[in-house]
Amino acid sequence: MSLIVLGTVATDTVKTPFGLRKNILGGSAAHFSMSARLFTPVNIVAAVGEDFPAKYINLLKQRGVILDALTREKGKSFSWTGEYEGDLNTAITRKTELGVLLTFDPKITAQQKNIKYVFLANIDPHIQRKLLDQIRAPRLVAMDTMNFWIDTQRRALLKMLKRVDIFVANDQEARSLSGENNLLKAAKRLRALGPEMILIKKGEHGVLFYSRKFIFALPAYPCEKVIDPTGAGDTFAGGFMGYLARTGKVDAASIKNALAYGTIAASFNIEDFGLDRTAGLSLGDLTARLKQFKKIVL
Amino acid sequence: MSLIVLGTVATDTVKTPFGLRKNILGGSAAHFSMSARLFTPVNIVAAVGEDFPAKYINLLKQRGVILDALTREKGKSFSWTGEYEGDLNTAITRKTELGVLLTFDPKITAQQKNIKYVFLANIDPHIQRKLLDQIRAPRLVAMDTMNFWIDTQRRALLKMLKRVDIFVANDQEARSLSGENNLLKAAKRLRALGPEMILIKKGEHGVLFYSRKFIFALPAYPCEKVIDPTGAGDTFAGGFMGYLARTGKVDAASIKNALAYGTIAASFNIEDFGLDRTAGLSLGDLTARLKQFKKIVL
Numbered sequence: 001m002s003l004i005v006l007g008t009v010a011t012d013t014v015k016t017p018f019g020l021r022k023n024i025l026g027g028s029a030a031h032f033s034m035s036a037r038l039f040t041p042v043n044i045v046a047a048v049g050e051d052f053p054a055k056y057i058n059l060l061k062q063r064g065v066i067l068d069a070l071t072r073e074k075g076k077s078f079s080w081t082g083e084y085e086g087d088l089n090t091a092i093t094r095k096t097e098l099g100v101l102l103t104f105d106p107k108i109t110a111q112q113k114n115i116k117y118v119f120l121a122n123i124d125p126h127i128q129r130k131l132l133d134q135i136r137a138p139r140l141v142a143m144d145t146m147n148f149w150i151d152t153q154r155r156a157l158l159k160m161l162k163r164v165d166i167f168v169a170n171d172q173e174a175r176s177l178s179g180e181n182n183l184l185k186a187a188k189r190l191r192a193l194g195p196e197m198i199l200i201k202k203g204e205h206g207v208l209f210y211s212r213k214f215i216f217a218l219p220a221y222p223c224e225k226v227i228d229p230t231g232a233g234d235t236f237a238g239g240f241m242g243y244l245a246r247t248g249k250v251d252a253a254s255i256k257n258a259l260a261y262g263t264i265a266a267s268f269n270i271e272d273f274g275l276d277r278t279a280g281l282s283l284g285d286l287t288a289r290l291k292q293f294k295k296i297v298l
Numbered sequence: 299m300s301l302i303v304l305g306t307v308a309t310d311t312v313k314t315p316f317g318l319r320k321n322i323l324g325g326s327a328a329h330f331s332m333s334a335r336l337f338t339p340v341n342i343v344a345a346v347g348e349d350f351p352a353k354y355i356n357l358l359k360q361r362g363v364i365l366d367a368l369t370r371e372k373g374k375s376f377s378w379t380g381e382y383e384g385d386l387n388t389a390i391t392r393k394t395e396l397g398v399l400l401t402f403d404p405k406i407t408a409q410q411k412n413i414k415y416v417f418l419a420n421i422d423p424h425i426q427r428k429l430l431d432q433i434r435a436p437r438l439v440a441m442d443t444m445n446f447w448i449d450t451q452r453r454a455l456l457k458m459l460k461r462v463d464i465f466v467a468n469d470q471e472a473r474s475l476s477g478e479n480n481l482l483k484a485a486k487r488l489r490a491l492g493p494e495m496i497l498i499k500k501g502e503h504g505v506l507f508y509s510r511k512f513i514f515a516l517p518a519y520p521c522e523k524v525i526d527p528t529g530a531g532d533t534f535a536g537g538f539m540g541y542l543a544r545t546g547k548v549d550a551a552s553i554k555n556a557l558a559y560g561t562i563a564a565s566f567n568i569e570d571f572g573l574d575r576t577a578g579l580s581l582g583d584l585t586a587r588l589k590q591f592k593k594i595v596l
Contacts, residue, residue, distance in 0.1 A: 205503035
């Protein structure tokens, strides 16, 4: 089953203890799709500006990502400038330029309206709604967000939560939106807001998945080489949703495998800047590391 | 095989968002043994002062802990006063009274000198050495420490590291002693200092085990009820070492099971103040929750 992702395709300027990269390909939809494409056809819904490098569009195309709903609009592309210090766990945002995102109105093709698997990456919840409204009969909708929307668009966000099956958040966001420090309690409260399933990303500490029927906890894959963690969460989500869309099931075993594949995809993402590592991956690379991962965890 | 633990038996005064408990039974050796006793006979080497409540000694005795090397000495007992705020992950120490620890010189019986499994809980590395010198033919020695000793007794600590098989540290301590932020790299560096195995405790995020032959990563057992995390690390170590001493093996499967039992023991410890929860446990309680845990992780 194919998959559609709404999010950003951006240029990032990233500084980590391992170097500085200027105007590299980034954005939630780019990271998500570079991972999801290993499992299933993936469609990007996003806008870039007139300044957006053609080579980045070509890279996505060459990797099989479907760009029918990627529009080039008047104005500047969305861009993010950030930095990581010592422990590489927390990004310090130096600059965010919204550019074309300010007026972004997602439009998809007639064919795309029939897609069943939807991922609404972190973006204004009003834009998330506009995309979801166009999907005729979604089977599985997952949604991410960030503290900025929790703080400024809470009402729109809460409305969206009632329409999605899976809410994806990092631990900070889960705590902030639920008002609960304990992550299991936080997940319970978030589930009461609508989504059947809650997926809490904890960065280097792995993930916690919560639903009425089952709870899963997975550590991250232990990585020695951590160069740039930007996009790890979206890469995780791409592997997770990609696997679910490929299998077409949402039972316990599929969810577990999806979490494991997401974890492995993210472990590759952080090994180099931007999409440098994930753009060169095959599903075989993921499966080989997954085998290793299964020996490492219980 | 029986087990010997050097550490503290103390009175703790603990404040968490769930209440305040004054002068309750605590200390590394008490927490360790309350967990290890579920697997194997465990001997405590520690000193308490004249003021130490007899009821606490009796509780340990009733639970089968061997107290031949627990001495009552002139002076005050070791006591710790601490507090946890919001996320319950970090203890804020309000007061530490060393009391009899200042002059503690561990002495064990002729029989205890033949014990093969040794746990040196967090205490001055000179005292750790004095105990280890008395063990005739140790088979498996594990050692814990804290930032205070890393900062003030580094040389003595490094000497001890050459004599132990397993070094147990929390993530902060591992980073501080190795000078390396990435935990896998930190573990490698620590292993180069002597111990064949490195066990990094990450609190609510689980554990990372590193040796030349294998790496294991486990999440913590997801707990909704977190009342008082004091002693969770020593409770973990008690389950871990207790299981290894019981099986008499140190192969991959035994290490994995030991890590899992340690994780489960710790998950009970945090559900109530001090030793209130672990004092009432049976091995059956641990095994039942372990079964649940195996469903939750991969």
